[in-house]
Amino acid sequence: MHQGQELDLFHERGSTRLWIGPGAFDRSRADLGSWLKGRRVFVVTSAPVRRLHGRRLTAALEGAVSLVWLEVADGEDGKSLAAVEQVTREMIEAGGKRDSRLVTFGGGSVGDVGGFVASCFLRGIEYAHVPTTLLAQVDASIGGKTGVNLPQAKNSIGAFHQPRFVVSDSGVLSTLPREQIRQGLFEVVKAAILADAKLFALIEQRLAELLEGEREALSAAVEAAVAVKVAIVAADEREGDRRRLLNLGHTLGHALETTVGHGLLAHGDAVGHGMLFAVELARRRRLADQDADRMRSLVERMEPVALPELDREKVLEAMGRDKKARESGLSWVLPIRLGAAEVVDGLDPRDVEPLLASYLTGSVESA
């Protein structure tokens, strides 16, 4: 049985301590207790998460003077400036101060909006992430990216604000429906392709168990994926070339989410399509057929949802508007082999467009 894992992520303003896996709530109790002691604590969460796991969190945060629960809508709908305004107003009303604490408790969107509130409330207060979905445990909770959406573009308002603590307990994953695990696994596969061939092999071998939420397999996968992300973020906090590796599958993925419509295409599925497309792009450069086949085969076994018919021009336009785009043009993350990838800037759009056209019409396999 896995005993779980502790990691420290060092960044420009200090460090983040992460507890991962079984018993993370228990293992973090002493450190969280002294961090919270005598403080007002604001918990940003969603109603379903509070209902399912609220008691566990209350037990874990027993050191706080008072917990103020603040609920936002689940999913991308909750990530709005209106939610930021509502939450910060309630914090002011409840006497929030600069040395108050904030805890996000939920999936990635709750973490994103809660983290952004922590970054801008009275110009920044300390906070912790307690992620309750697989996707949030392996991705959103690590690295200090916070933000909300504008109708025109996801995550277009935000900040880099590192949490002081991350508590990713396996226990809260047990209530996840299979579909949410499947969505989260796309980011685990991304981590494996980028930097951990052993993790990739584990997913290949135990995909069925993982999708069923088998606890030991899932803990092992989460710990490995977290370690990949921590290593990349620690090397490069603010999206130089190292951190941009984490955008594997996201250049196209974000554009697909925008074009299909937020909430209509899940993030994991979008990244799944983005990775399949990146593998094809990479194959045309320097990715060996054998590794490309393994990558494509695994992503396909995870069954990314079929895309509706999409206007290629709109997808291209959405890529241009994506926040990753610089004046200098789009950048792509392309696998080199299992466990290694590179960031490529300034690909000729004429090379990308035809492949995109055939991908969107589903004929990429014969391309």
Added chain:
Amino acid sequence: MHQGQELDLFHERGSTRLWIGPGAFDRSRADLGSWLKGRRVFVVTSAPVRRLHGRRLTAALEGAVSLVWLEVADGEDGKSLAAVEQVTREMIEAGGKRDSRLVTFGGGSVGDVGGFVASCFLRGIEYAHVPTTLLAQVDASIGGKTGVNLPQAKNSIGAFHQPRFVVSDSGVLSTLPREQIRQGLFEVVKAAILADAKLFALIEQRLAELLEGEREALSAAVEAAVAVKVAIVAADEREGDRRRLLNLGHTLGHALETTVGHGLLAHGDAVGHGMLFAVELARRRRLADQDADRMRSLVERMEPVALPELDREKVLEAMGRDKKARESGLSWVLPIRLGAAEVVDGLDPRDVEPLLASYLTGSVESA
């Protein structure tokens, strides 16, 4: 004739270059030009400032590919999350990217909201302040504090985000009405009390000319006040004890603004009252009567507007809600002598309340 001044403020992520005084636009042109070259540039401004000085800015920013003008309401009304949403939407629509540039052009409130937009647009882009009021030149443009208001509390949503450049040209001050100069001079006096007895003497001697906007006196005062603030911020970017010195007059000042109503009591007048009150508090500790008299006399010569009748309980409550307040209680900045002050935490409220009561009823002189 003053030749103007250049200063560099070093902070944790790099440095800010400031050009102050006569000819600042001309002196900054080359550096701004290379910073803007080939970029999309967003100018956050207000309609009156654009009308009065827009051409000068266009000339100063000649290196930009395209200028996109974004207008917000002048004054505290413009400092809202609604304005942030409107400006960022327009930036997305106009193709704003991570390496686009933002320039704030106006008074302190335009700088605050524009700087906050720069801090959170795509998680942060580079920006410059071009302040056009005395208050903004000597205070708001220096130090990287940005933010907007909630109805319940000023500056309660914001970020520390240092500008890359500050261009404080004397020329734009020539259109300022006397009243705006008077408001700005309260912050100049604050700088003098904190750290520059020579500047204090200059204001004592030339107050009438300063209020009339006499160019040479005003340039000298601006340069000295900017130097005080730069030195304090460079020593301590994020409100440790050094930077908290800048709150002289603001513990009570902010509370007065909140209680009277934003827009109904000007910031300078509020800080004027806050300084008079701090001088009285300080006199009861260790400030010599002679320096206290000089401070009070100068602030009174600047004629802070009379306060309406105020409920002392409401003022106390507003002080508790001020963002400077920590769970541990209020802190006060108290002058020790001309050119030196200290931060005092945890003053007994029983010592402060009676003095506040007599100050608010106008009987402080006999206290």
